[in-house]
Amino acid sequence: MKIKDDQKYDRLIQAAIALLATGGLANFSTTKVAKQAGIPQSNLYIYFKNKQALLDTVFQTTIHTQSVAVVAELDTAAPITIQLANSIKTLYRFSQEHPQIVATIQVLMADVQLKKHLHLKQDDHENQQIQTLLTDGLQAGILRSTDLNLIRYFLTRPVFNYAAGVQSGLYPDTAQGLTDLIQMIMGAILQPDVYQEWLS
Amino acid sequence: MKIKDDQKYDRLIQAAIALLATGGLANFSTTKVAKQAGIPQSNLYIYFKNKQALLDTVFQTTIHTQSVAVVAELDTAAPITIQLANSIKTLYRFSQEHPQIVATIQVLMADVQLKKHLHLKQDDHENQQIQTLLTDGLQAGILRSTDLNLIRYFLTRPVFNYAAGVQSGLYPDTAQGLTDLIQMIMGAILQPDVYQEWLS
Amino acid sequence: MKIKDDQKYDRLIQAAIALLATGGLANFSTTKVAKQAGIPQSNLYIYFKNKQALLDTVFQTTIHTQSVAVVAELDTAAPITIQLANSIKTLYRFSQEHPQIVATIQVLMADVQLKKHLHLKQDDHENQQIQTLLTDGLQAGILRSTDLNLIRYFLTRPVFNYAAGVQSGLYPDTAQGLTDLIQMIMGAILQPDVYQEWLS
Amino acid sequence: MKIKDDQKYDRLIQAAIALLATGGLANFSTTKVAKQAGIPQSNLYIYFKNKQALLDTVFQTTIHTQSVAVVAELDTAAPITIQLANSIKTLYRFSQEHPQIVATIQVLMADVQLKKHLHLKQDDHENQQIQTLLTDGLQAGILRSTDLNLIRYFLTRPVFNYAAGVQSGLYPDTAQGLTDLIQMIMGAILQPDVYQEWLS
C-alpha cells in the first residue's frame, strides 16, 4: 500500500510492462509479475492495493513516459505543422526504442474493463502541452475542425501500429516507410489546403 | 471435434463474441462461454479442440463477417475513390449495428499471443475482392504507393475506434462526425492530388 | 454445483460438522474440510457453490437431524406437558449421542454473518410438528403466553449447553442433573399453576 | 508487550469488540483490528503477545464489564429474590445499551478454541459478589439446589438472547416481553414454592 521506499516498486512496474508486452492481459498475473520482479508474490500487495491498481499504475506510467518523450523533443517555437510532423517522428523513434512500452499501451487500451473505471489523468504537464498544441492548431485553422480525441487517435495509434509492424516484419524497415506514414497522418489531420502547402 | 452437427457450434461462437466484447480476453474462459451458450462445459471440446481453437475461430468468423458486410455493398463498377469512401461508410454502419463483433475484433487484434500463431486466411473470396480493389487503386495511382497493410489499417481501425467512441459517448453521434472521419481517412490513403480532386 | 450422484456430498457435510465441532468457525476452511473428507479441495465446488453454501447446508442438515430425532420420539397422544418433558429428555439423549452435531449447531447459531442471510426453512414436516405442539400448548393455557421463539429457546439451548457441559466435565453426569434441568426448563416455559400441577 | 503506556491499548480492545460484534470470529483479524483502531498493524504486538492474547483480553474485559454493570446496581440489603429479578433487569438494560459487548460475549462463548485454554479468572471482586449472592440463595433454599453454573447460565444467556432478538426484530420490544422473560428465568432457577411466593 505504501509507495515510499524503494526500487521494488519500479521493478514491479517494469516486470508488469514486460509481461503485458509479451503475453497480453490474458496471461498477466500477480504471480508472474512478482516472479519476474524477483519478489515474493504477497509483497506485491505492499506496493499496490490489488492487481487492478498495478494495472492502472502501469497504464498511467506508460502513457506518461510516452508523452514525456514526445514533448521533450517539441520545439514550441516552430510552426505547428512542423511540430506535428516532428512529434510523429519522435513517437516513432520512441516506439522503436521502447517497443514493450508501446505494446503495453496497445494491450491496455484494448481492455474493456480498464476503460470502464479508468480515466486518464489529463492534468499532467506533458499532456497539457500536447493538448495546447492541438487546440492552437485547431484555432489557427491548421488542423481539421473535428474532435480532438480523433486527431490524437490518428497521431498515435497508426504510429504504434506501424512500429509494431516493422518489428514483427510486417512492414519493411525503411526510411520511406516512415515518410509515407507521416504523410498519411498529416493528410488525415490537416486541413486539405494546409496539407497541400505543407507538402511543398 | 467435428463441426458437423449443429447450431451449438454457432451458439458457442456467439457466446464467445458476447463475452469478449463485454469482458475482454482476460475475463474469457471456456466455463463462461459454455454457460452463456447454455451448453455443458465439457461439450465445448466436442466442437473445438481447445480454448485457443475457439478463439481462432472467433477471430476468423468476426473478421469474415465484417469483410462480407463491406464487400456486399461494394459497387465494383463505381470509381475506386467512390468505392473506398463507400466502404468506410458501410464499415461504420456495420460497426454501429454489430458493436460486439467490432469490439471482439479489436480485443483479439490486440492479443499478443493470437498474433503469434495466427495468420489470417487470406484466401476467402471477400478478402480477395477488397485486396483487388486496393491493388487496383494502387496501380491506378489513386492510393498512396505504400504497404497495403498500412492502407487497410487506415481503412478499418479508425472506423472501429470512431464507432466505439460514438457508442461510449466519447465522440458525438452526428452526420458531420462521419463525414469528417471519411475525409480524414481519405486524406490519409489517397494520393494528395487524387484527394484534392475527390474533395470537389 | 450438482448434488446428484454420491456419497462425497455426505462425506463433505460430515467432515464440515467434525471440523466445526472441534475448531469452530474461525478454523473452518474449505481446504480442511476437503482434506478431512479425502477429496481434492477444488472438488468441493462441484458439490457446493461456495463455502457459504456448504455452511448453509450444514446448518440446515444439523438442525433438521435434531428435529427429526426429537419428533421421532414424540407421543402425540400423550398430554402436552409429558410431551414437552419427553422432548427435553430426547434432545438431551440426542446431544449425548451426537455431540458434534450439537456443537456445530451452537457454533453456527452464534455466527453473525450466517444469521444475516440465513433463514431456517421452517417448512419441513418435523419443524411443523414441534410448532404445532407449542401452539397447542399455548392455546391450552399450558405454556406461558409469550413469544414462541423464546419458548423454543428455553427448550433447546439450555439442553445443548448442559450436554456440552457434561461432556466437558463442567457439570456432573448424573440422572439428577438431567432431572433438575428438565424441572428448570419446565418452570420457565409452563404457566405457573400448570407447572405446580405437573410437579406432583 | 507491556500494557503500561496508553489508550491505544483500549482503542484496540474497543476495535476488537466492534469487529467481533459485527463480523464474528471468522472475520476477525489483527489487520482489521489495527486498522479499525487507527494503529499500525505491527504495533498490536506491542500491546498483545499475539492474536489469541488479544481475544483473551477481550473476553475477560467484556465479561468483567458486564459483571460490574450488574453488581453496581445490586442492593445487597434487599431480599435475594428481589436482587435476582433486579439483576436480570439490569443485565437486560446493559444488553440494550451495549449490544456490541453482549454480541462479543456470545461470539466468544461459542468459540471452541477459546474454551479450551481459557478459564475465566473467577477472582475478581464483582464475580465474587454474584457468586456470593447465588450461594446465599442456595443455602437459604431459595434457588434450586443444582449446579451454580447452570443457574448462572439461565440468569444470563436467555437475557443476552432476548436482548439480541429484540434488536434484530425477532422479539417485540415491549415491557411485557421483559416481564415474561424475568418470570421465565425466575421459574427456572427458583425453588417452586419460593417462586409461587415471589409471584404474589
Add this chain to the structure above:
DNA sequence: CATGAATGAGAATTCATTCAT
C-alpha cells in the same frame, strides 16, 4: 455424441508474525 465428475494448477488476496531501523 453427450455429459457430469474429476482434478491439479494457478489465480487473487489476506494473515499472523517478525525484524530492522
Add this chain to the structure above:
DNA sequence: CATGAATGAATTCTCATTCAT
C-alpha cells in the same frame, strides 16, 4: 517504543482439460 516492510503459509475460488459412462 514505534513502524514500515517483509514473508511464507493459507484461503477461496476458477480454469482448462480429460475421462468414464
